[in-house]
Amino acid sequence: MYISYSSILTLTLLAFTVSAKKDNHSNGKHNPKGRAFQRILQVWFENQDFADVSAVPGFNDLVKEGILLDNFNAITHPSEPNYVAAGGGSNFGITNDDYYNIPANVSTIYDLLENKGLTWKVYQEDIPSVGYTGYKAGQYVRKHNPAIIFDSVGLNATRLQNIVGGNTNRATQTEQHKEMNIKPYAHHINLDDQFQKDVTSGDLPAWMFYTPNMLNDGHDTNASYAGNWLASFYEKTLKSNPNFLKETLVLITFDENHSKTTARNRVWSLLLGAVPKKLKGTTDSTFYTHYSTLNSVERNWDLGNLGRGDTNKTESNVFKFAEKALHYKNVDISIADAPWNLEFLPGMMTGKSYNQTHAAV
């Protein structure tokens, strides 16, 4: 059969157009399809108790839009070991918020994602430059960054390009700031709001992590303040591209409970966006931890695993709505039997921190 040059060209162009429509890409890379979701965004807040968050409209108003997870648990206290656990499947013996560098030979979720050709980005509000490795700058803190603490990211110039800015739009002092005695913010940021840019363009990584700054995440403020921020982030940013929530699984969660050692480490969590419509407004009481997110992600794209908390059956139930699609069987741990999750186990980083006072390594 004779096929003309121009028809080959047309077919090629057609095939290209169809595949370009199928999935979104980031940095020119197409992300393989997932079993249960096409991409995931985690937004982590700080240090609030479940009951306090439930009473705040900014959080509670979103419950009708998603699946409330009322048995989701942090790993330990304080902040840093939880963020490290989100990237590495362990707290590696970290029991404080000091400056750590986890050796580059330690595998992470970033390795697993990249091995399968999946893209990722960590959006950090107020980070002063792309890939900044310092301890603190204005309202940005390294301890709330789930990637930079791993030398496989922090010492790799290519991967550092994935650590980018978030919303920086809060320079003026509001009435609420005055009431809470928050000083106008002096630190000058000239980084773009890369998250808004990516949402607008639809050129989005498969795996996204968003850390609001120390005011917006509730750390230096309270649950009401964080709720106001979330309401605005939801309306103005997440909904700014109508396809974003349709195609993206969004997990709103907290790094840890406020009540430290006096109560179980349960954190208010909500799955939004690309969840089955009929489950919107429901509550799921499956026992989850931050390792559940890792396990769900690993199974969604057949990434393999890290062989740490992510493969501990007790700690890594996958999101129930996706249990079948992910070919996994969750274990049943009721709220009453749930462990407190206050791990202070020694590990490879025990005694390995130091305090850095200057900005760059």
Ligand SMILES: *[C@@H]1O[C@H](CO)[C@@H](O)[C@H](O)[C@H]1NC(C)=O
């Ligand atoms: C977190 O601490 C508070 C105590 O202030 C407690 O009411 C709450 O139940 C704790 N954790 C949970 C299970 O949310």
Ligand SMILES: *[C@@H]1O[C@H](CO)[C@@H](O)[C@H](O)[C@H]1NC(C)=O
């Ligand atoms: C990983 O690197 C650290 C520090 O560079 C080293 O002490 C450790 O032995 C290495 N581990 C493995 C399994 O290679």
Ligand SMILES: *[C@@H]1O[C@H](CO)[C@@H](O)[C@H](O)[C@H]1NC(C)=O
């Ligand atoms: C740095 O990261 C890039 C992108 O993931 C990777 O291709 C490269 O091998 C890494 N370099 C080192 C020295 O690990």
Ligand SMILES: *[C@@H]1O[C@H](CO)[C@@H](O)[C@H](O)[C@H]1NC(C)=O
């Ligand atoms: C948060 O702080 C503001 C200002 O001090 C106060 O009006 C509000 O009631 C507080 N909210 C919570 C949940 O503590």
Ligand SMILES: *[C@@H]1O[C@H](CO)[C@@H](O)[C@H](O)[C@H]1NC(C)=O
């Ligand atoms: C990604 O791109 C495709 C094709 O252009 C489009 O259909 C889809 O809605 C986009 N997603 C987002 C979040 O913009």
Ligand SMILES: *[C@@H]1O[C@H](CO)[C@@H](O)[C@H](O)[C@H]1NC(C)=O
């Ligand atoms: C698995 O998790 C449970 C519950 O946190 C814990 O008690 C157990 O020690 C963990 N197992 C391993 C091998 O770490």
Ligand SMILES: *[C@@H]1O[C@H](CO)[C@@H](O)[C@H](O)[C@H]1NC(C)=O
């Ligand atoms: C780091 O500084 C904090 C605050 O000054 C202190 O509590 C901590 O012990 C220091 N850690 C190290 C490893 O020096």
